[in-house]
Amino acid sequence: MSAPRASAIPAxxxxxxxxxxxxxxxxxxxxxxxxxxxxxSESTMGAELADPNGRYVVAVVARHGGDRVVGYxxxxxxxxxxxxxxxxxxxxxxxxxxxIGRTLLGxxxxxxxxxxxxxxxxxxxxxxxxxxxxxxxxxxxxxAVRPRYYQPDGVDAVVMRAAAxxxxxxxxxxxxxxxxxDETGIGIVRGRELLANVIASSMDEHARYGGVVPEVAARxxxxxxxxxxxxxxxxxxxxxxxxxxxxxxNGPGLAGALMVGVGAAKALAIxxxxxxxxxxxxxxHVGADVLSxxxxxxxxxxxxxxxxxxxxxxxxxDLIDDVELLGETIDDAAGEAFDKVARLLGLPYPGxxxxxxxxxxxxxxxxxxxRGLTAPKDRxxxxxxFSFSGLKTAVARRVEQDADAGRExxxxxxAAGFREAVVDVxxxxxxxxxxxxxxxxxxxxxxxxxxARLREVAAQRCAAAGIALRIPPLSLCTDxxxxxxxxxxxxxxxxxxPSGLDFxxxxxxxxxxxxxx
Amino acid sequence: xxxxxxxxxxxxxxxxxxxGTVLAECSSADTRGHAEAVGRLIVEALAAAGTSADRVGxxxxxxxxGPFTGLRVGIAAAxxxxxxxxVPLLPVRSHDAVALAAGGGPLVVTSDARRREHYWTxxxxxxxxxxxxxxxxxxxxxxxxxDDELGALAGLPRLAAEAVPAADLGRIxxxxxxAGLASPPLEALYLRSPDVTPSSGPKRVTA
Numbered sequence: 001m002s003a004p005r006a007s008a009i010p011a012x013x014x015x016x017x018x019x020x021x022x023x024x025x026x027x028x029x030x031x032x033x034x035x036x037x038x039x040x041s042e043s044t045m046g047a048e049l050a051d052p053n054g055r056y057v058v059a060v061v062a063r064h065g066g067d068r069v070v071g072y073x074x075x076x077x078x079x080x081x082x083x084x085x086x087x088x089x090x091x092x093x094x095x096x097x098x099x100i101g102r103t104l105l106g107x108x109x110x111x112x113x114x115x116x117x118x119x120x121x122x123x124x125x126x127x128x129x130x131x132x133x134x135x136x137x138x139x140x141x142x143x144a145v146r147p148r149y150y151q152p153d154g155v156d157a158v159v160m161r162a163a164a165x166x167x168x169x170x171x172x173x174x175x176x177x178x179x180x181x182d183e184t185g186i187g188i189v190r191g192r193e194l195l196a197n198v199i200a201s202s203m204d205e206h207a208r209y210g211g212v213v214p215e216v217a218a219r220x221x222x223x224x225x226x227x228x229x230x231x232x233x234x235x236x237x238x239x240x241x242x243x244x245x246x247x248x249x250n251g252p253g254l255a256g257a258l259m260v261g262v263g264a265a266k267a268l269a270i271x272x273x274x275x276x277x278x279x280x281x282x283x284x285h286v287g288a289d290v291l292s293x294x295x296x297x298x299x300x301x302x303x304x305x306x307x308x309x310x311x312x313x314x315x316x317x318d319l320i321d322d323v324e325l326l327g328e329t330i331d332d333a334a335g336e337a338f339d340k341v342a343r344l345l346g347l348p349y350p351g352x353x354x355x356x357x358x359x360x361x362x363x364x365x366x367x368x369x370x371r372g373l374t375a376p377k378d379r380x381x382x383x384x385x386f387s388f389s390g391l392k393t394a395v396a397r398r399v400e401q402d403a404d405a406g407r408e409x410x411x412x413x414x415a416a417g418f419r420e421a422v423v424d425v426x427x428x429x430x431x432x433x434x435x436x437x438x439x440x441x442x443x444x445x446x447x448x449x450x451x452a453r454l455r456e457v458a459a460q461r462c463a464a465a466g467i468a469l470r471i472p473p474l475s476l477c478t479d480x481x482x483x484x485x486x487x488x489x490x491x492x493x494x495x496x497x498p499s500g501l502d503f504x505x506x507x508x509x510x511x512x513x514x515x516x517x
Numbered sequence: 518x519x520x521x522x523x524x525x526x527x528x529x530x531x532x533x534x535x536x537g538t539v540l541a542e543c544s545s546a547d548t549r550g551h552a553e554a555v556g557r558l559i560v561e562a563l564a565a566a567g568t569s570a571d572r573v574g575x576x577x578x579x580x581x582x583g584p585f586t587g588l589r590v591g592i593a594a595a596x597x598x599x600x601x602x603x604v605p606l607l608p609v610r611s612h613d614a615v616a617l618a619a620g621g622g623p624l625v626v627t628s629d630a631r632r633r634e635h636y637w638t639x640x641x642x643x644x645x646x647x648x649x650x651x652x653x654x655x656x657x658x659x660x661x662x663x664d665d666e667l668g669a670l671a672g673l674p675r676l677a678a679e680a681v682p683a684a685d686l687g688r689i690x691x692x693x694x695x696a697g698l699a700s701p702p703l704e705a706l707y708l709r710s711p712d713v714t715p716s717s718g719p720k721r722v723t724a
Contacts, residue, residue: 209713209716210715255586259590262590264594267598268598340719343718343719344719401723404723502553
């Protein structure tokens with residue numbers, strides 16, 4: 001068994017947040033109930049909560065007009081210290097058995113890793129087999145016994161120890177399901193390690209319509225889903241029963257397409273009795289980078305996500321906690337513009353690779369096409385937004401003028417000029433955002449990253465501006481299940497509570513909602 | 518133990534045993550919230566039946582006809598559940614369950630297909646195995662054109678289905694298993710092509 005499993009899907013969502021002194025009374029009530037003979041005093045607990053050398057978190061159940069504390073945990077780990085200590089973990093008796101203790105411990109270990117400690121120690125009552133099993137499942141081993149440590153009961157303390165890297169301790173195997181557009185993606189990861197990434201695309205079925213048809217895509221998802229699931233499990237060399245958690249895209253995307261994945265993911269989680277995480281598709285694109293062999297992405301980072309359905313510029317301060325939308329397209333997505341311009345030029349679908357091919361023989365400076373939302377008047381309202389509709393219309397005008405005049409349409413020059421305009425505005429705004437926000441890191445994601453010219457210009461401009469550029473492998477840039485699994489694994493590793501069973505597909509899910517509870 | 522799932526109209530989940538005894542039935546009449554409802558209904562039905570996912574021996578699934586967006590949710594859930602538990606998937610026409618609940622017929626089951634059209638299936642009664650026997654259909658028609666579609670069967674009583682009883686879906690699957698009959702290899706019964714026509718080329722932007 002690779003990781004602790006949260007088998008119970010909680011009846012009410014439980015959330016972990018930092019403890020404050022306002023929580024002291026609620027914490028003390030649980031403390032006294034849990035440790036009737038040797039509870040800490042209120043002043044000791046209050047000092048612990050306030051101590052910057054530690055971190056205390058509470059598990060809370062949302063209530064109208066506030067929340068109610070149902071558990072708490074504390075870590076002592078001065079920054080730079082070699083050793084950290086789990087000071088306490090307690091869960092209200094009515095809420096035990098639902099995985100809250102495990103979640104709290106996961107949060108503490110993530111914090112210990114963030115503080116750079118090399119090992120974490122704790123003491124546990126010898127007569128508490130449930131707690132000892134929980135710690136053992138998180139990689140703690142018993143290293144010593146302190147006789148009659150707990151007084152007045154005279155119970156021994158067992159000292160347990162876990163060594164860094166903690167996120168490797170029982171890295172969870174997570175299966176991710178992605179059906180937000182026209183790719184049925186099933187991915188499997190173990191923590192940050194990619195085990196399988198199966199993608200079934202219905203792209204060919206959309207070719208005759210010149211763009212993704214939502215109903216065609218959704219029908220294809222239904223037929224592709226179980227075969228893709230079987231292939232992914234075989235590719236990963238595991239059994240479905242080895243999976244520790246299921247993650248699924250619940251938005252943004254095409255509603256009918258998303259629903260197929262949501263229905264499937266819920267059934268999978270219930271059938272296997274595993275926790276389920278509903279995650280944001282766009283944040284998934286950023287999450288793909290955690291599978292990179294170059295090591296963890298440094299935060300904060302700016303992320304530029306460009307696909308047939310999205311063109312978004314994000315500021316990611318924390319992958320699972322703090323994602324901000326800087327700007328996005330106000331009309332067509334960049335990939336959609338490639339498809340539409342390809343049609344204008346008589347090129348097949350999808351447009352990206354065909355425009356690339358045509359542009360290879362063209363002069364990108366021969367025809368100057370407009371750069372949307374770059375004029376001074378747009379800088380105030382649309383500083384980081386994109387617009388490709390005017391560009392597409394400009395191409396259409398040019399094609400019509402040439403056709404009406406009986407001139408040969410300069411396909412290569414138009415393709416090159418159009419592509420240059422798209423790439424210019426995408427990379428200029430992304431690099432500007434990095435410079436203005438003082439964030440010298442840029443991550444690219446989305447299917448349009450397959451465009452070599454985009455990668456080339458991004459690399460040149462980032463190098464010139466001293467910005468570190470990250471581009472995940474193409475199979476992780478296009479829509480895929482592995483990125484959803486990777487983001488899910490981050491949530492599991494951080495001790496996040498699973499999503500409930502009542503979420504639906506949200507076609508306009510904001511990027512700030514990383515996980516839907 | 519058979520888990521039965523249908524999302525052709527609302528969302529319905531039932532648990533029946535091998536003899537077709539209904540152990541639990543949970544449903545939502547909402548014709549739009551299938552993705553939201555399906556998980557909770559499965560959990561509730563298993564709990565109400567006093568059983569658990571690992572004791573499910575087969576999954577019966579309603580294949581429609583039904584409006585496509587909702588229909589797919591139940592089919593996706595049922596297929597994946599069966600795969601995850603490595604148990605057989607037993608597809609059933611959703612109208613068959615409606616017919617069985619009404620005694621088997623003779624009758625014509627109709628259900629709303631939206632856009633002023635209805636799905637219909639005509640039944641002649643129960644066969645020797647206690648299964649509703651299809652006389653014609655399933656088809657898609659405007660109600661005022663249904664008589665023409667049915668021809669000689671136009672005089673049969675009509676039953677406008679407001680819900681698909683998952684318990685009867687499960688009973689049909691149980692009766693087929695008991696009779697040693699294979700489930701028909703049904704695909705999703707959309708009865709409509711995707712609502713799209715190939716592009717006739719770009720529109721002019723200049724006058």
